[in-house]
Structure formats: structure tokens, C-alpha cells
Amino acid sequence: MPDPTPHELPTVVLEAAAPTSRRLVLNRRGSTVWDVETDRGRYAAKVGYPIEATSEWPAQEWTARAPGREGAILRHLGVEVTYGEWERGTWNVQPWREGTSLYDLWEPCRAQRAAKEPDPGDALSCAQAVAALHSKGWAHGDIQPAHLIVGQDGTELIDLALAHGGLIPDVYDFRFPGCLVHYEAPEISKSVLATGYAVPTMEADVYALGASLFISATGWRAVAYPDDAPRAVQRQAVVDGPHRPVNVAGPLGKVIEAMLGPAPGDRPTSAEVCRALSS
Template identity: 35%
Template sequence: MNPDVTERLTKHTGPLTDTTLITDRRGVQVWRVTAGGGPDAEPGQRLAVKIPADHDPAPTREIAVLRALAEQTGTTRSPLIDGDGFTAGPWFDGPSTMALFKPARTSTLPSPSEQAALLAGASDFCHAVGELHRLGWVHTDLQPAHCIHTDHGARLIDLAGAQGPRPLTDPALNTSYNGALAHLEAPELARSLATDTPAHPTYASDVYALAASLWTAATGHWPLNYPAAGIDPHSATLTELRTAIGTGHIPLRTAPPALSMLCDILRPALDPDPASRPRAAELAQALQAPHHQALQSLRPTGGS
């Protein structure tokens, strides 16, 4: 970690007893550190520290989102530090959804206990998204890596792009949505982004990304069957890919037999028509139900 950042950070946390670089991509380094104890951190508390390059406002915006959520709910992810050239928040211990679903991707027949754990984890992810929606927020960047399964439940991370029921306090942070991971974007968003028209994330587009994330984590493949549509996702430009996704005509992949129940439950949430998708909370309930009877309980999300 940059010594200057370390010096500024320790004013909040006390001496750091551990620093580990977790990721360095898209212009932001993410470090896991352990605080020695200071004004804003307990001794031994692990924190996620984000250091943006080129004045990327995403980490600062995420702290603003988390503070707005804390004010709304009367709780907080403590600490929430917007420092000089860095941000810091709690580190959540536990596997991501992608890591949790590794048994499904590496075994032709996960054991009954593994399948039960996977369905429970998928339901927890959906519940976390449903709670965010209940508060009036849309995540906008749901991915298999953006949900952490802790001992205290699923926790959503990477909320830098989240859109809430009211503007953030700092007007400069009220930026418009300009896309996330195209393979997980709902067709209505992809269609707008491909034509450079304003794209407006909704609960329904979040539900699409949620289901696409679960499908990807479970199967190891994007949910859309690109070869069946004559598309090479590796050679297509981003605009070409979004144009194709935006048609809503790319079929879903065939699910592996061992994952057919899970994928059948996810299919309604991947409907190209946003009005036909279930709500996140309803998807969670379907994943908790024992058999395909749960599909009958799914109903559309409606508007945002």
C-alpha cells in the first residue's frame, strides 16, 4: 500500500497489523487491512480499503450511498471513512456467491447437502436484494462477486452505482447510470446503452442481474446462449454485444441436469420483458420451496 495512504489511514485506524491487496482492476485497488485500534476502528477490526486511480469518484460515491442507507435505517456499516485519496469500510468475512457455488461448477452431481446449501445461499442473496429494494434502492451492479455470505447473512458490496429514492447530499455524486457487466445487464438497459440513450435501472433490471449472477455462479457460464444466436462474445464489441442482448431474442442456455431445478426457478427472472419478472423477495421464496411448485408463486415485479 502507498506509504502516504497508509499514513493517512492509520490516523483513523491506528497501526495496521495486516495489509493484503485483494484486487487491482478498473482503476481501483482494494486492500484488506486489520486495524490496531484508533478513533474509527476497533483493535483487530478488518476493513476494506479502496484506493482509486485518477480521482475515480466511485469509492467516494459508495461511502455516500452507505451513509444514506445508514441514515435511512438507523444502522451503519462502521466505520465509513472517506479519507484523502482512499475510502474504508468494514470487511465482510465469508465466500462470495461465486465461491459458494464452486461445488456446483466442479461436480457433475452435487450432494443433497451441497444442493441445499446452494439453494439457501441463493435465497439469502435474493433476500439481501429484496431488502435493498424495500428501502427504495436499486443496486445496478449485481454480480456473483458482489454478495458475501457471512455468518450473519448475505451482505451486498460494491454499491458505488446504487440509485436511491432521493439524491445524495453531494450533487456531484448524483451521476447517471452508464452500464455494468454487459453479460448480466437486463435487455432494456443493454438496448438503451447500445444506442447512447439514458438507461434507467429498476427493481426489475436488478432482478434480471440477480438471476443472471446466480445462473453464472452455478453453471460457470453466462445465462444467454450466445452460440445459438450466432454471437461470439469474445470478438463482439461492447456495442454489438449490448445490441444483441437488447433484442431479448437470445435464448437461455440449457441447464445441466443437476442444476435444472435451480435454473428453472431462475428462468422467469430472466424474461426479456421486465414486467414479467418476479420480485427479488418472491424469487427468494421460490428458492426456499422444495419443488417446482414454487414457480407458481412467482409474479411480475412491475415498475421500479
């Protein structure tokens, strides 16, 4: 559940961004995101803070560090970003990514599956964005349809706070706690169940991209489990498998099937996915 009252932009963020206008776009446990207009252009401003314990979930501190960690990662990747700390956590201000999420873009495929098939060009664009990140030595760790923003000039990967591949300042760093289970590879779910943590990998990113393409095309999670199942039950279902039949027509379905391979070595690389979709 989101906090009933979203956090306002802290003074330090207002001073850094100098917005001429701002619009709240996301308010969830542990973070708020604002769309801000400035004299220099349009930016996303993210503010993180700890999640307090309730009867439904434990306390989590890593959410306070996430915007700062993402800022450090974006700096590694050569993206224009400003980031730092405020009294309850960290923040960053980064360029706004214009486009439509993969899930929203393929909504007509889910609503009229007999009449409209997913566009392999969109899938290729998403795979190219993942492959570009991998070519720089980074695994994303949190690929999901909402983080694949398809625009006129290609796909942008957003929300890199959980990425793995380079040195992060200790003040911002934290261990990978897993991601949204719908897109977790079996080996990630298995590690989180056993230890509470995992290590993001490129192989797990390929699985997550396959699961993202599948749910965006069909409306179904790759692995079946009850909607209200606890996270541990969800993860055990992912570990135990198998995934649902990939009922996506044509070559795209075959590529998704390969991406959802149960073992990391069974899956194509992101570059191989791009070659398969290009052909």
C-alpha cells in the same frame, strides 16, 4: 488490465483507518482495495482514481468518484463508513464482509455437475440480501456473483457505488454507465447503447441475480456472445436475446428462468423470488 503498480493508501486514508496491518486484495483499472486490520476491527479500504485513455479503452472519470459515492450510499443505509477525497479521487473505509463469493461457493457444482447441485438455500440467502436492499428503496445496479458474499449469517451485498435510490452529494455523483454486461438486463444494455447511460432498477437487479445464479451454477453466461466481443456487440446480443436455456435442475431452474424474463414486467420481484425459493 490492472495498473502495473497499485496505488498505495493515501495519507488521509491511513490517518482515518490507522491500520495495524494491510493487504492488497484488488488492483484494477480505476481502483484498489485493501484489507486492513485496525485496533477497532477489520475493514475494507477503497481508493478510486480516473482511468486514463489508451488504444483499448476511453478515459473514464467516474471511477475516481465511485468510492466516495459508495460511502454516501452506505451512510444512507446506516452502515459505519468513513469516506472523503484525496488528490486523485475519492476513498472509503467500510466494515470487511467475511464470506465466500457465490461463484466460488458453487465451484463444485460446475466441476461435478452430475454429482452436486446448487444449494437453493444459498440462492435464497442471496435473494434475501437483494430484497432487503430493495425494501429500503435502493436498486444495486451492479449485482454479480463476486458481489454476493455468502457467510455463516447470510449474504452480504458489496460494491454499492452504482446503486440508485436516494440523494447523493454532487461532488461524488455520476450517471450510471452500465455494469458488467454478463449481468445487464436487456433494457439496461439497450439504454447504454442508445445514450451511453441507464438508470438502475430493481427489475434489472432481479435479472442480474438470475444471471448470477445461472453462471455460478453452470459456468455459462446467460446470453451467448464471443469472449473477445467488444462491449457494444455484447450489449446488442443481450438486447436481441434470447438467453441460453436454463439447464438448472428443479425449482431453482424455474425461478432463474422467470428472473431472466426479457421485459422488466415479466420478472418476479425480489420478494417474490424469496417466496418461491422458500417454498
